Amino acid sequence: xxxxxxxxxxxxxxxxxxxxxxxxxxxxxxxxxxxxxxxxxxxxxxxxxxxxxxxxxxxxxxxxxxxxxxxxxxxxxxxxxxxxxxxxxxxxxxxxxxxxxxxxxxxxxxxxxxxxxxxxxxxxxxxxxxxxxxxxxxxxxxxxxxxxxxxxxxxxxxxxxxxxxxxxxxxxxxxxxxxxxxxxxxxxxxxxxxxxxxxxxxxxxxxxxxxxxxxxxxxxxxxxxxxxxxxxxxxxxxxxxxxxxxxxxxxxxxxxxxxxxxxxxxxxxxxxxxxx
Amino acid sequence: xxxxxxxxxxxxxxxxxxxxxxxxxxxxxxxxxxxxxxxxxxxxxxxxxxxxxxxxxxxxxxxxxxxxxxxxxxxxxxxxxxxxxxxxxxxxxxxxxxxxxxxxxxxxxxxxxxxxxxxxxxxxxxxxxxxxxxxxxxxxxxxxxxxxxxxxxxxxxxxxxxxxxxxxxxxxxxxxxxxxxxxxxxxxxxxxxxxxxxxxxxxxxxxxxxxxxxxxxxxxxxxxxxxxxxxxxxxxxxxxxxxxxxxxxxxxxxxxxxxxxxxxxxxxxxxxxxxxxxxxxxxxxxxxxxxxxxxxxxxxxxxxxxxxxxxxxxxxxxxxxxxxxxxxxxxxxxxxxxxxxxxxxxxxxxxxxxxxxxxxxxxxxxxxxxxxxxxxxxx
Numbered sequence: 016x017x018x019x020x021x022x023x024x025x026x027x028x029x030x031x032x033x034x035x036x037x038x039x040x041x042x043x044x045x046x047x048x049x050x051x052x053x054x055x056x057x058x059x060x061x062x063x064x065x066x067x068x069x070x071x072x073x074x075x076x077x078x079x080x081x082x083x084x085x086x087x088x089x090x091x092x093x094x095x096x097x098x099x100x101x102x103x104x105x106x107x108x109x110x111x112x113x114x115x116x117x118x119x120x121x122x123x124x125x126x127x128x129x130x131x132x133x134x135x136x137x138x139x140x141x142x143x144x145x146x147x148x149x150x151x152x153x154x155x156x157x158x159x160x161x162x163x164x165x166x167x168x169x170x171x172x173x174x175x176x177x178x179x180x181x182x183x184x185x186x187x188x189x190x191x192x193x194x195x196x197x198x199x200x201x202x203x204x205x206x207x208x209x210x211x212x213x214x215x216x217x218x219x220x221x222x223x224x225x226x227x228x229x230x231x232x233x234x235x236x237x238x239x240x241x242x243x244x245x246x247x248x249x250x251x252x253x254x255x256x257x258x259x260x261x262x263x264x265x266x267x268x269x270x271x272x273x274x275x276x277x278x279x280x281x282x283x284x285x286x287x288x289x290x291x
Numbered sequence: 292x293x294x295x296x297x298x299x300x301x302x303x304x305x306x307x308x309x310x311x312x313x314x315x316x317x318x319x320x321x322x323x324x325x326x327x328x329x330x331x332x333x334x335x336x337x338x339x340x341x342x343x344x345x346x347x348x349x350x351x352x353x354x355x356x357x358x359x360x361x362x363x364x365x366x367x368x369x370x371x372x373x374x375x376x377x378x379x380x381x382x383x384x385x386x387x388x389x390x391x392x393x394x395x396x397x398x399x400x401x402x403x404x405x406x407x408x409x410x411x412x413x414x415x416x417x418x419x420x421x422x423x424x425x426x427x428x429x430x431x432x433x434x435x436x437x438x439x440x441x442x443x444x445x446x447x448x449x450x451x452x453x454x455x456x457x458x459x460x461x462x463x464x465x466x467x468x469x470x471x472x473x474x475x476x477x478x479x480x481x482x483x484x485x486x487x488x489x490x491x492x493x494x495x496x497x498x499x500x501x502x503x504x505x506x507x508x509x510x511x512x513x514x515x516x517x518x519x520x521x522x523x524x525x526x527x528x529x530x531x532x533x534x535x536x537x538x539x540x541x542x543x544x545x546x547x548x549x550x551x552x553x554x555x556x557x558x559x560x561x562x563x564x565x566x567x568x569x570x571x572x573x574x575x576x577x578x579x580x581x582x583x584x585x586x587x588x589x590x591x592x593x594x595x596x597x598x599x600x601x602x603x604x605x606x607x608x609x610x611x612x613x614x615x616x617x618x619x620x621x622x623x624x625x626x627x628x629x630x631x632x633x634x635x636x637x638x639x640x641x642x643x644x645x646x647x648x649x650x651x652x653x654x655x656x657x658x659x660x661x662x663x664x665x666x667x668x669x670x
Contacts, residue, residue, distance in 0.1 A: 196344055197373060198390070201391035
């Protein structure tokens, strides 16, 4: 049998990185979740299940449901928009392909918070869009574009769309479009060919896109905070509230743990996918 | 009686480039019909229009009298074997073959038995549950053929099906393809740039060049009686001679003066009159090489020359011989190998002899086609 020494040496740096910056912090958060909270804020001595028990709070199930729903709708919209974009991008001549890819990437040069802030202006109650919709009667006088789940979803789709386009495009670029001709030749209608040949052909890209959008969405905090309202808060906002307002670090940690476990579920799914 | 598959004045342009230029063809039921030509001659575009992937700018395509010009590919009783195979990588071999039948309204039991029959036909039953990436090139090709044939098409379109394979495998698959054709009996349209493939598998060949069909005919007709210099030079190898008819011998033969060689006898493959300028194609293997001056029979020609180049091919040797202003290519066979036979070498003077009947008068000659020859004369 071959020695595994070179293999271990080669992976050591990344392993160390993971240990220092992922495993250890997560372990610390898990540990804090089992500590008592001090009334003045801060973490008390000894161990307590109080923070874990606080997860039974009846506000959490609906919060979790809302978090998953907003994440799911955002992911679905991102996929629905990214698929045609990636398809056409893959069919473009290489010169145009790289030009448009740059256009997709350029927004990243602006700070994320500034981009969300600009959405606040776009969707503002006195903004051009709101006024325009109001003038044609699509928006009531007291209706708002900001401060609701729809605003959170719109801005989230805007933010995560490039992350969905890029992996799907990478898979579509390698896809052999002659396979679609073959499917048509064998009697498939255009949509059937798309569904039973193109989608399976870019499966890896789709799975990556779903994970890359859905997982960060579960932990969303900035977008619901800036464009959402009280009825569109997500788990991330609750964690922040427990941490900054209530000064209850163990409860914030317990919520974080629950979120981490939630995020791990699709990751494990992916693992199974790769093995299969 | 119109043909089974008929192209009527089909034209296809891409921008200012005319890929297919007013092509009319009639393909009979059950024949193997090849579209032969160099890359860019329009043969694949023509095939794609038959399959429905492309639509002609002008002209129409009929299948059994029905206009299919604008019918989408999924509604044509026609299937294609793609050059790159285009097998679905996420499906097994069996699922690949079942793809077409599953889209039709056939019962699952019928589909299953049809797929098994096809697997048997192409001898892949043992590999039915593998994925395409696990197969060799030749096996993939056979899957592609089975996947198309299982739909019982009226016409099978084959787009350079053997181009990606090596020579020996290509020859073997060609024989297999021929056997499959004998078994299923449907019309095959075979696109290739390889004249050997086209000659050996086809009932008829259409030779294409620059979007135009230069000649259609049986392999032997194409080879022995090329209409144009392109056909003569693209299929096999040949020598081009041009001269002027000087006198008529009888209804069949004439005398022709060739500059630098003298007067030779030619066969009037087309009507000629004294004074006409003619172009003659003379295949290398028709020329008989001898060291001494040969005795000529009636209507035979003989020209002396000096060997300029020799290439040994194993089964035969090719000689390029300087005869006056011409350089002629001649082929010698090695039926018996005699050690004491002094081999021909550079600079030897030899005599080339051929019968007037072995040359062929071209209807159309273009100087550029000389460049298709194995060793074009630089002069």
